[in-house]
Amino acid sequence: MQHAVEAPIGRKLAQYYVLTKPRVTQLAVFCAVIGMFLAVPGLPPLNKLLAATIGIWLLAGAAFAVNCLVERELDARMARTARRASASGELSAIEILLGSGLLGGTGMLVLLNFVNPLTMWLTFATFVGYAVIYPVVLKPLTPQNIVIGGASGAMPPVLGWAAMTGSVGPEALILFLIIFMWTPPHFWALALYRRDDYANARLPMLPVTHGVHYTQVMIVLYTVALTAVSLMPFAVRMSGLPYLVAALVLGAITTGYAVRLYREYSDRLARAIFRFSIVYLAALFSALPIDHY
Numbered sequence: 001m002q003h004a005v006e007a008p009i010g011r012k013l014a015q016y017y018v019l020t021k022p023r024v025t026q027l028a029v030f031c032a033v034i035g036m037f038l039a040v041p042g043l044p045p046l047n048k049l050l051a052a053t054i055g056i057w058l059l060a061g062a063a064f065a066v067n068c069l070v071e072r073e074l075d076a077r078m079a080r081t082a083r084r085a086s087a088s089g090e091l092s093a094i095e096i097l098l099g100s101g102l103l104g105g106t107g108m109l110v111l112l113n114f115v116n117p118l119t120m121w122l123t124f125a126t127f128v129g130y131a132v133i134y135p136v137v138l139k140p141l142t143p144q145n146i147v148i149g150g151a152s153g154a155m156p157p158v159l160g161w162a163a164m165t166g167s168v169g170p171e172a173l174i175l176f177l178i179i180f181m182w183t184p185p186h187f188w189a190l191a192l193y194r195r196d197d198y199a200n201a202r203l204p205m206l207p208v209t210h211g212v213h214y215t216q217v218m219i220v221l222y223t224v225a226l227t228a229v230s231l232m233p234f235a236v237r238m239s240g241l242p243y244l245v246a247a248l249v250l251g252a253i254t255t256g257y258a259v260r261l262y263r264e265y266s267d268r269l270a271r272a273i274f275r276f277s278i279v280y281l282a283a284l285f286s287a288l289p290i291d292h293y
Helices: 002-019 022-038 046-070 072-076 093-114 117-138 145-153 156-165 170-193 195-200 206-229 241-263 267-292
Strands: none
Touching: 002 046, 002 093, 022 046, 022 156, 022 170, 022 267, 046 072, 046 093, 046 117, 046 156, 093 117, 117 145, 117 156, 145 170, 156 170, 170 195, 170 206, 170 267, 195 206, 206 241, 241 267
8 A cells, every 4th residue: 555655656756857857957067066166276165065066956957847847738749848747747737836846945045055145046047047938938939049048058157156256257257158159059950850849839949930041050150159159268368278179179070060060951960969069068168177177
């Protein structure tokens, strides 16, 4: 009898965990942690590092789950997302809100009591931007949704910087700008090979509203701009030669991918570019603390 009661609860917890998009959350928290290490000349205080990581992780997971709740009807119309528990109805709106409230509330308390109020409020603003403003206002109304909404996704290194210093320095804004420029070509590659899905869901993603060729051009232009922006840490003496070499090599690879996609489009290549873009960002941000120390 006891086992019969526990099984559904365990399944619901597992389903909710999937809604927090663990892999995306890990990348966001990773970028936040990089910001923490870069914000101080030596190693950051371990207690504050752990508290900030936990608080940001909890709020990020809650934001992704609420985003899934807000987009549940849309997700149900798309093959890629129809199996989400929010879309299928396996988790109710109340269950998702309760789980997200618990995660997000705990995260805010951790940041307020063990980090600083600025980090808490910046993280909460990021939560609102991604969980509410992006899916409700931007995503269904404009093909520039991912460009404008990318501001929320670019916040993690700013949060990490604020956690260690209690302020937002120009270096943190450079890290923000790198992710901000990385986001559009990253998601447009996904939108290209999922364009039929977005069209069926009546979402104004760029390949749907402006066509494949226009999106290919935009990916090339944004990738070139991203490569230029990625050199800014070296230009302002935030990093040195090791980072510059890494940025140039990674920039050459990703630009080569973008140009190839423009010349000979295929869904397979678009999927490969989408996956490589994640490796690109992780490698670029890994090069920063390696150079720093």
